[in-house]
Amino acid sequence: DSGVTQTPKHLITATGQRVTLRCSPRSGDLSVYWYQQSLDQGLQFLIQYYNGEERAKGNILERFSAQQFPDLHSELNLSSLELGDSALYFCASSANRGFGYTFGSGTRLTVV
């Protein structure tokens, strides 16, 4: 157990729908990062939050949004889902800049 908790583990939904993925960072970590991993692809950075504020943005689609709450958990909202959004979505957390990130075990999203 890495200490980063992601729910749900699996999600199957239809095109056009909206889903919310949840992440609880390791205790004490202020930064949360979201990554997307498509089949046979590397990890694509989506967005970072630090202590409730958006800190950095990657290749995140406008249909996707995220937030980090006062208790530091984060949610990634994916709307108007398309087949191509099917992927593993990982959340990671870190305490300070310059240190490695700790990843959760991911949410596998399947859009049918």
Added chain:
Amino acid sequence: GQQLNQSPQSMFIQEGEDVSMNCTSSSIFNTWLWYKQDPGEGPVLLIALYKAGELTSNGRLTAQFGITRKDSFLNISASIPSDVGIYFCAGLNYGGSQGNLIFGKGTKLSVKP
């Protein structure tokens, strides 16, 4: 944006063999990290390198932070079946539109049939 070129893309290992993989970048990084990902799991940090020229070991794994700060390699000695998986290099910088941690596309290690 910053890109990491990781090679080889895939390789087959026989138990007991040594394995090498590397990562290069067109720009410098402050930190290099190596992760391993097993199927259906998140990446797990293996080694972190913080200084140019640094050579660090973790059991049978050895990694180096290149002097130019634009490359890193990972060696696995005397491989065992549980070494199978996908290995990712990652470069860490502060700021930038791509976020702090940039990943290579991975090296997939499989067992020789």
